[in-house]
Amino acid sequence: MTLLFFVLLLLVRFASRVHGAQTFSPAAIPYAVRTPYLNTWMNTPVNSNIPSDWPTFWGGQITGWIFYIQVDGKTYSLFGTSAAQGNDSVTAGALLETELTPTRTIHVLEAGHMNVTLTFLSPITPSDLVRQSLPFTYLAVDLASTDGQPHSVQLYSDITGEWLSGDRSQEMTWSPPTQTGDMIYHQLKLVTSSAFQENGHQAVDGTAYYAMGLEQGRNITWQTCPAGPCREEFISGGGVNANENDSTNRAINNDYPAFAISVNLGNVSSVNSHIVWVVGYVRDPNIDYTLSGNTTSLRPYYTTNFSTIESALEFVVADFNNSLTQAMAFDADIQSAASEISPQGELYDMLSLATRQVFSSLEITAPYQIGQTGGATRIFMKDLGITRRVTPVETLYAALPMFLYFNNGSLVKPLLVPLLEQQNVSISRYPSAAKDLGETFPAVTGPNLVSQEGIEQTGNMLIIALAHARYSNDTSLLLDYYALFKNWALYLTDNNNALYPNDQTSIDDGSTSPNSTNLAVKGIFAIQAMAEISQLVGQTNDSQRFSSIASSLIGTWQSLALSPGDGTVLVTYAGQPASWVLPYNLYVQTLLGFNLVNQTIFDKLTVTYGQWIGSPSNGYTYGLPIESSESSPGNPGMRSSLLPRPTTQSAINSSLRSGTMHRITREVHRSAYCTTSIKGPSRTDRRAPH
Ligand SMILES: *[C@@H]1O[C@H](CO)[C@@H](O)[C@H](O)[C@H]1NC(C)=O
Ligand SMILES: *[C@@H]1O[C@H](CO)[C@@H](O)[C@H](O)[C@H]1NC(C)=O
Numbered sequence: 208m209t210l211l212f213f214v215l216l217l218l219v220r221f222a223s224r225v226h227g228a229q230t231f232s233p234a235a236i237p238y239a240v241r242t243p244y245l246n247t248w249m250n251t252p253v254n255s256n257i258p259s260d261w262p263t264f265w266g267g268q269i270t271g272w273i274f275y276i277q278v279d280g281k282t283y284s285l286f287g288t289s290a291a292q293g294n295d296s297v298t299a300g301a302l303l304e305t306e307l308t309p310t311r312t313i314h315v316l317e318a319g320h321m322n323v324t325l326t327f328l329s330p331i332t333p334s335d336l337v338r339q340s341l342p343f344t345y346l347a348v349d350l351a352s353t354d355g356q357p358h359s360v361q362l363y364s365d366i367t368g369e370w371l372s373g374d375r376s377q378e379m380t381w382s383p384p385t386q387t388g389d390m391i392y393h394q395l396k397l398v399t400s401s402a403f404q405e406n407g408h409q410a411v412d413g414t415a416y417y418a419m420g421l422e423q424g425r426n427i428t429w430q431t432c433p434a435g436p437c438r439e440e441f442i443s444g445g446g447v448n449a450n451e452n453d454s455t456n457r458a459i460n461n462d463y464p465a466f467a468i469s470v471n472l473g474n475v476s477s478v479n480s481h482i483v484w485v486v487g488y489v490r491d492p493n494i495d496y497t498l499s500g501n502t503t504s505l506r507p508y509y510t511t512n513f514s515t516i517e518s519a520l521e522f523v524v525a526d527f528n529n530s531l532t533q534a535m536a537f538d539a540d541i542q543s544a545a546s547e548i549s550p551q552g553e554l555y556d557m558l559s560l561a562t563r564q565v566f567s568s569l570e571i572t573a574p575y576q577i578g579q580t581g582g583a584t585r586i587f588m589k590d591l592g593i594t595r596r597v598t599p600v601e602t603l604y605a606a607l608p609m610f611l612y613f614n615n616g617s618l619v620k621p622l623l624v625p626l627l628e629q630q631n632v633s634i635s636r637y638p639s640a641a642k643d644l645g646e647t648f649p650a651v652t653g654p655n656l657v658s659q660e661g662i663e664q665t666g667n668m669l670i671i672a673l674a675h676a677r678y679s680n681d682t683s684l685l686l687d688y689y690a691l692f693k694n695w696a697l698y699l700t701d702n703n704n705a706l707y708p709n710d711q712t713s714i715d716d717g718s719t720s721p722n723s724t725n726l727a728v729k730g731i732f733a734i735q736a737m738a739e740i741s742q743l744v745g746q747t748n749d750s751q752r753f754s755s756i757a758s759s760l761i762g763t764w765q766s767l768a769l770s771p772g773d774g775t776v777l778v779t780y781a782g783q784p785a786s787w788v789l790p791y792n793l794y795v796q797t798l799l800g801f802n803l804v805n806q807t808i809f810d811k812l813t814v815t816y817g818q819w820i821g822s823p824s825n826g827y828t829y830g831l832p833i834e835s836s837e838s839s840p841g842n843p844g845m846r847s848s849l850l851p852r853p854t855t856q857s858a859i860n861s862s863l864r865s866g867t868m869h870r871i872t873r874e875v876h877r878s879a880y881c882t883t884s885i886k887g888p889s890r891t892d893r894r895a896p897h
C-alpha cells in the first residue's frame with residue numbers, strides 16, 4: 208500500500224526552504240484537500256520539481272491537473288508536466304516561494320517577465336456546515352509584471368478523468384461543457400459507478416467538475432479534447448476551441464480526455480481580480496448508514512440549501528471573494544493563537560498542515576431522522592491515509608482539541624451522535640466502547656468492539672463527551688445516553704480495570720505491556736469525567752461515587768507510576784526507574800480542569816521533560832519519543848528510519864510507508880492543537896507535558 212496521507216506532517220527538511228515565513232517544508236503539499244475523496248497533493252519534498260510535476264491523490268496516483276502560462280508567446284508549466292507536447296516546447300516555470308496556511312497553499316512562480324501567484328484554497332468554515340460540506344476547492348491566479356511593462360499573457364488549465372477512479376481503464380462519460388449565465392463548467396463521471404465503493408482509495412461513485420465564472424470582458428475558452436492535442440492547441444493558439452467538443456465516451460487512459468478552461472488576458476502587467484478555477488468531486492448520497500439492520504442513504508449537508516448541484520456550483524463560483532476573505536481571517540486567528548505559544552512559527556506551520564487534513568477527513572450529512580434520534584446531523588470521519596475505518600475513536604480523540612477550538616466545539620456533537628446511537632441500541636453488547644463504526648467507509652456498518660482497546664476507547668468516549676458538553680454548554684447527549692456512559696464507566700471501575708490495565712494494546716505504539724501507566728491515567732480521568740457527566744445531568748449520587756473512586760485510584764497511581772523523586776512517569780508500574788513514558792494523557796487534566804494529579808507533580812514533570820526537549824545533545828531534536836525504550840516511535844535510534852533526510856523520491860516513499868509514522872503524526876495533531884485549544888477555564892496551565 209502506498210500510504211502518504213497522515214505522514215505528510217513529517218518534517219522532511221528543515222531550513223532549506225525558499226520562503227522566510229515557512230519553518231519547514233512538508234513532505235507533500237496540499238492542493239485540493241477538502242473531503243476524503245477530493246484530496247489532491249503535490250507529492251514532492253523538492254520545491255524545484257513542482258512546476259513540472261503532477262499532483263497526486265493522497266494514495267500516490269496522478270490526478271491529472273495541469274497549469275500552463277504563456278508569456279510573450281513562450282509557454283511555461285507551473286504544475287503538471289513540462290514535457291513537450293508534440294513539437295511544441297514547454298519550459299518549467301521557476302518556483303520562488305511557497306507558503307502554507309491552514310486553508311491555503313500559495314506558490315509564487317516566475318514565468319518570463321511575470322510573477323504568477325497560485326493560491327490553492329480549501330475553505331474551512333466550522334460554523335457554516337453548508338459551506339464546509341460543499342465538495343469544491345479553488346485555484347486562484349494573480350499576476351505581476353516583473354519589469355513593470357505589459358506582456359501578452361494566456362492561461363490554461365485542465366483536469367483529466369484520473370479524478371474518477373484509481374483504475375484508469377474504466378470508461379468515463381461527460382457532458383458537453385455547460386454555460387450558464389454566470390459560469391461555464393465541465394462535468395465527468397464513470398459510465399458505471401459503484402455506490403460507496405473505492406478503487407485505489409479513490410471513490411468510484413462521484414462526478415468531477417471543473418468550472419470558472421464568466422467575468423465581464425474576460426476572453427475565456429473551453430473545450431473537451433484528448434490531453435495532448437488540447438494542450439498543443441493552447442501552446443500554438445493561446446486558447447482552446449470552444450466550438451469543438453469531443454463527446455465520445457472512452458476509458459480514462461484512452462488518450463486521456465482533458466477538460467480545459469483557458470483565459471487570454473492580452474497585454475497586461477497585472478490583473479485587477481483573481482482568475483479562479485473551481486475543482487470539485489461530488490458524491491450524493493455520500494454515506495450509506497446502517498443502524499440496527501436498517502440501511503439509509505445519507506445526503507451531503509449542503510443539499511439542505513441547494514436543490515441542484517448546478518446551483519451549488521454557481522454559489523461556490525460566486526463565493527470566491529467571500530471565501531478568501533473568511534479564509535484569511537480564519538488563518539490569522541490560528542496564527543495569532545499559535546504564536547502565543549510558538550513565536551517562531553513552528554506550531555503555526557504544523558497547524559497549517561494538520562487543520563486541512565482533519566477537515567478533509569470528514570463527510571457531513573444532512574439532518575435525517577432515524578429511529579429514536581430525531582433529525583440529527585451526523586458527521587463521519589475517515590481513517591484517511593490509512594484504512595477505510597469509519598470514525599476511528601482514537602483519531603477523533605486526537606483531533607478533539609482542534610474540534611473544541613472551533614465554534615465552541617459544535618462539530619463534536621454530530622461526530623459523536625453516530626457512535627452513541629449505534630452503541631445505545633444494545634448497551635449490554637457494548638460493555639466497553641467500540642473503536643470505530645466499521646471498516647468500509649463510506650458504508651457505515653456498525654460498531655467494532657475490541658476488548659484489547661477497551662480502556663483506551665472507553666476513556667476516549669467519556670472524555671470527548673464531557674469536553675463537548677463543557678465547551679458547548681450542551682448537555683443533551685449526556686442526558687440522552689446517560690445509561691450508556693454509566694455502563695462504560697462501570698467497566699472502567701470494575702475489577703480496577705482502569706488502574707491495572709491488563710490485556711490491553713496501546714493505540715500509539717502497539718505495545719501490550721500490562722499496567723501501562725499512561726493508559727491507566729486516561730482510564731482514571733475518564734472515571735472523573737463520568738463523575739462530572741453525572742453532576743451535569745443531576746445524578747448526584749453517581750457523581751459522588753465516581754468522583755471518590757477516581758480520587759482513590761489516582762492516589763494509588765501516583766504512588767506506583769512515578770519514578771523515585773517524581774521526576775518521570777514510568778512505562779509500567781513495575782518499570783525500571785530509567786524507563787519513562789511521555790505521559791501525554793495527563794493533558795486531560797489540563798483540558799478538563801481536573802484537580803486529581805497533584806500540581807507539584809505536574810510542575811516536576813514539566814521541568815524534567817522540558818529539560819530533555821530543550822537540550823538537543825540528548826538526540827531529541829524533534830521532540831520526545833513516546834517511550835524511552837529503543838524501539839519506541841520517535842526515539843533517536845528509530846529516527847533514522849522515521850525522519851530521514853532522503854535524497855530520492857523512492858527513499859521518501861519507502862520511509863513514508865512505515866506504519867509507525869502515522870502514530871507519530873497523530874501525536875503531532877494532538878499536541879499541535881493541545882497548546883492552542885485551551886481557551887476556557889483551564890487556559891491557565893499550558894505547561895503540562897503532553
Ligand atoms: C513535428 O515535427 C516533425 C519532424 O520535424 C514533422 O514531421 C511534423 O510534421 C511536425 N508536426 C507538427 C504537428 O508540426
Ligand atoms: C516577484 O516575486 C518575488 C518573490 O516573491 C518578489 O521578491 C518580487 O518582489 C516579486 N516581483 C514583483 C514585481 O511582484
Ligand SMILES: *[C@@H]1O[C@H](CO)[C@@H](O)[C@H](O)[C@H]1NC(C)=O
Nearest residue numbers: 426427428444445446447471
Ligand atoms: C480570445 O482568445 C482566443 C484564443 O487565444 C483568440 O483566438 C481570440 O482572438 C480572442 N478573442 C478576442 C476577442 O480577443
Ligand SMILES: *[C@@H]1O[C@H](CO)[C@@H](O)[C@H](O)[C@H]1NC(C)=O
Nearest residue numbers: 383384449450451452453454
Ligand atoms: C458537441 O459535439 C456533438 C457531436 O458533434 C454535437 O452533437 C453537440 O451539439 C456539440 N455540443 C456543443 C456544445 O457544441
Ligand SMILES: *[C@@H]1O[C@H](CO)[C@@H](O)[C@H](O)[C@H]1NC(C)=O
Nearest residue numbers: 357358359360472473474475
Ligand atoms: C501586445 O503587445 C504587443 C507588443 O506591443 C503587440 O504587438 C500586440 O499586438 C499586443 N496585443 C494585444 C492583444 O494588444
Ligand SMILES: *[C@@H]1O[C@H](CO)[C@@H](O)[C@H](O)[C@H]1NC(C)=O
Nearest residue numbers: 479480481524525526527528
Ligand atoms: C472579487 O473581487 C474583485 C476585486 O478584488 C472584483 O473585481 C471582482 O468583481 C469580485 N468578484 C466577485 C465575483 O464578486
Ligand SMILES: *[C@@H]1O[C@H](CO)[C@@H](O)[C@H](O)[C@H]1NC(C)=O
Nearest residue numbers: 335336337338512513518522
Ligand atoms: C444558501 O444558498 C443561497 C444561494 O442559493 C445563498 O445565498 C445562501 O448564502 C446559502 N446559505 C448558506 C448558509 O450557505
Ligand SMILES: *[C@@H]1O[C@H](CO)[C@@H](O)[C@H](O)[C@H]1NC(C)=O
Nearest residue numbers: 498499500501577578579632
Ligand atoms: C428498522 O426498520 C423496522 C421496519 O421498518 C422498524 O420497525 C424499526 O423501528 C427500524 N429500526 C430503526 C432503528 O429505525
Ligand SMILES: *[C@@H]1O[C@H](CO)[C@@H](O)[C@H](O)[C@H]1NC(C)=O
Nearest residue numbers: 334613614615617678679680
Ligand atoms: C461561543 O460561545 C460564546 C458564548 O456563548 C459566544 O459568545 C461565541 O459567539 C461563540 N462562538 C462561536 C464561534 O459561536
Ligand SMILES: *[C@@H]1O[C@H](CO)[C@@H](O)[C@H](O)[C@H]1NC(C)=O
Nearest residue numbers: 614615616677678679680681
Ligand atoms: C457556557 O456557560 C458558561 C458559564 O455560564 C459561559 O461562561 C460560557 O460562555 C458558555 N459557553 C457557551 C459556548 O455558551
Ligand SMILES: *[C@@H]1O[C@H](CO)[C@@H](O)[C@H](O)[C@H]1NC(C)=O
Nearest residue numbers: 707708709721722767780781
Ligand atoms: C500490575 O501492578 C500491580 C501492582 O503493582 C500488580 O499487583 C499486578 O500483578 C500487576 N499486573 C500485571 C498483569 O502485571
Ligand SMILES: *[C@@H]1O[C@H](CO)[C@@H](O)[C@H](O)[C@H]1NC(C)=O
Nearest residue numbers: 773802803804805806807808
Ligand atoms: C501535593 O504534593 C505536595 C508535595 O508532596 C504536598 O505538600 C501537597 O499537600 C500535595 N497537594 C495535594 C492537594 O495533595
